[in-house]
Amino acid sequence: GSTIGANIVGVVIMPIVLFFSLNRNGGAGDNRGWFWFAFIVALLGVLTVLAVAFGTHEIESDLRKNTEKTGFKDVLKVLTKNDQLMAIALSYVLYTTGISILNASELYYFTYILGHAAQFSILGTINTIVGLLSVSLFPQLAGKLNRRNLFFACIAVMLCGIGLFSVAGTSLALVLIAAELFFIPQPLVFLVVLMIITDCVEYGQWKLGHRDEALTLSVRPLLDKFGGAISNLVIGAAAVAAGMTTGATADSITKAGAISFKLHVFALPFVLIVLSSLVFFFRVKLTEEKHAEIVEELERTWGHEFIDDKVETDGGLSISAPISGELLALSQVADPVFASEGLGKGFAIKPSDGCVYAPFDAMVRQVFTTRHAVGLVSEDGIVLLIHIGIGTVKLKGTGFVSYVVEGQHVKKGDKLIEFWDPVIQKAGLDDTVIVTVTNSHVFNDFVIKPTPGTSLQAGDTVLTLK
Template structure:
């Protein structure tokens, strides 16, 4: 019950964190551009205003592209951060605080400097923007990198990510619901329903405050798991960062795929408010779209786990992209029909949370893929790729949006009646045509290059679990001249003793995992074979690692391929670091659950550091055993 309560509290805290985090991101990526193009300057500024908008866009796009190079190093810095609060929380708190303050400041004209001293405004703007963007990156990477640190179980990760995506879905869409009502409420001049600078600043300040509060909630309500599997054998240096990224081939192909996809998606999303303002001529109606997206998006997110289970993640991706293609086609021919615009825009939005979760899950699983392939674990460095690509998509889409606004005449002081037919045609080509091409390219890459699915990840985790104890052993400082010590290794479970060479797992049968034996169980209770310390309790609860007082390391592994059961049918009674005495119960399993899964329930027991052991003598090599019977004498 305590574990369930903790999990629920952690999920809810993380969900609220995602809510505030995506309110911030939506404000920055979508509505800040609207503020710059339509409200920072007015008609009286004429050509000067257009030039300044161009300069500001160049600064934002250039700084974001330059900052992309920094993101992997930010992720590596977070990975190398060790505090009593964990890797991530200090950066979430600090980045959330500073980023929120600067966001509110950017939604101003900096005391009129945009007109009175344009060059000083541009300099200050650049400093504030890059500072905000860097510390936002620390928070963003730290926040989403927490998922693999909160659980090793792919199923639990899906639940955490689904909860979080519900929060982020509501957060990013609630901004669209409140943006125009808040802007108009605090504005002195309604300005054809578009509001003024005072209203836009009030809106940004409210969003910034909520985002800061949500960061504090994440810091207070979540907890990282403590497991040996999260301990790198070595730290990744700055020089090794690019090597980690390049050699994780699944990470790189997914990055290319998602980068193309998210750029196309961001272009369409960012131009939706322009469509309502300058094509429909009804900016206030945009709140209806955001409200619909917020409600329907929650159901789309909650549908992800059952959809992923029924169709597998890769198929969910292709189904989602197909729906988005249809939505773009309908949207392109919606004209000024509010119903068709709303229907098409909602249809375009529904698959977006699903694609996000597919990509996030594969990225999260690529942490273990990289750990197995490269020999060390890089959580934040790996997860930094996703926000990096979102920023790249945002940077490119911001440039496209401003270019589109200028070409179509959708800048300061313009209204729907000012937009020419040629301007509308150019606008629709940029909003619908370019994204459609990008989605097609992304789908081809995803189909051809992404191989890391749920089954492959379960096999990788199983491989990591089997090799967990190979780097553990006797303390090098121990007295090498001390007398040999003998440990009696007791049978940990009732059943039939089997030669390890005869089990249906090549890694164990070959002796690669260490010397040992196997037991075909007649009971589901597993007891400690000797006194010592629990070194690791695997998240899937099907295995446990112990270390004796004089350094003998053993792995007790229940069943073959039972990692795929994700803990179903298993109960763990110990935790990492706990002292146990010989005969204490370690875990319990339900054999019918393993049988139902079509798996072998043979219990495998090996001495993981057999090469450090002087002698292993079998007291009994076959026959029936009861837990507590002598099986091995180990001389250390």
């Protein structure tokens, strides 16, 4: 969506400007054409903002009713203590500033160096098509190269594009090749950074002891806005220094003016992108493997904040099977931590389908980003972890769909998660669904009625507690 949105402007900008211009001005249009282009952009901006504001509906949640206020000092504390968030933020702000400068300069290049502003639509069209292809290749490339290697491969291609662009002169073919070498990696780098920033949510939770999802995910758009603002400053200064002002044409730009412009829009981005790569290389250490380790550790400590909560009941409590399949004793599970009841007593099920349902009325207290586990707290105080498979954190959510969010109330039988078992089996992983009561120590009686090997249907009573 962002790829189409960003590049469609390049396709339509000059046709719209020239359509409304009274004077074509060597293909650059006049003030009247630019006014109507700006008016159309502003109108679409207002309409789409209103559509989002009135068309988006929040999910009601007790967690979102928290009245605790977050002050500016709290924001800085989260940012400064999450060292990986700071590292990727510094790397990205250098990168996005660099690419914003060069991207914003391309229309000037077509207008005042090539002398054919209308040809800018060709570049916009190619970018839109190539950008979609680039995005579609991300899963395969990230899987083969890993995100870190993909980042550096993209940077290498971009730097080659800048080098070719700086010597392309007035050759449209060379300009288009250089611009594509510079553009093709951009959607891939964007996704690499987005994934790492998203992983910083769990990293921060692991390091600081609390989740700061909204704050963490707001960093990337903030940096994009900052980079765009700096690029406007640089391009404005470069255009004035080169004489690319109202009434100027390609013929009126001097050789010195063209050199000054190129220094601003090629040399500066080159330096910024190189600096970004150095920061990434030396400071960004949050790999996919490290994130998987962190999520596993968070799973093993999940629910500890609830284990001392009071359990309110006058009689027995029951837990039903969250999924259909064959009942297994917890000791039969291949994971030694679960098998030794290190995460609480419970049971396991060898699934016969891929639908996980709520075993009782509860509040969803944690949905892991990899979607292979969910933490519930019942209205009576039972703290329950449902974990799908062993080692499935490595799948990074592939093959899993979550139907709930944190803070959501669910009724017994509501669908929580759906997974595609062939994905787990193809990865050579165990698909056993493990159910543990994190606060099982507060119960005197912990009785599993069916014997291991019994075939169950989702909703059948498995466990009673007193």
